[in-house]
Amino acid sequence: QRGKYYPQLSYLIKVNTPRAVVMETKKAFRKLPNIEQAVTALSNLKGVGTTMASALLAAAAPDISPFMADEVLKAIPDIEGIDYTTREYLKFVTHVESTRNRLNSQCGSDEWTAHS
Secondary structure, eight states: OOSOOOHHHHHHHHHSOHHHHHHHHHHHHHHTTOHHHHHHHHTTSTTOOHHHHHHHHHHHOTTTOOOOOHHHHHHOTTOOSOOOSHHHHHHHHHHHHHHHHHHHHHHTSSHHHHHO
């Protein structure tokens, strides 16, 4: 209900062969912790943009790769509009990381790291 529906997106996703999906996904996961390179590798797949890449990376490395959800983006005062680019995602990652670090320092532990 929040995003735009792109009927061609499901077609594009289906164009990817299982081999291509496995290859590009492995390549992306090997690029971690370099999130920009990992997003770029996943974006080589048809129909995979920054938001979808962030979902895959969040599943693989939730400690360093948050999911680029609309609700979270709208809750961040520094983000004026939602721009689904790698550049904006990297700014989002930096914001989430600094917030996690601030909360950790206030708690005096890594309690938030396990839950972020």
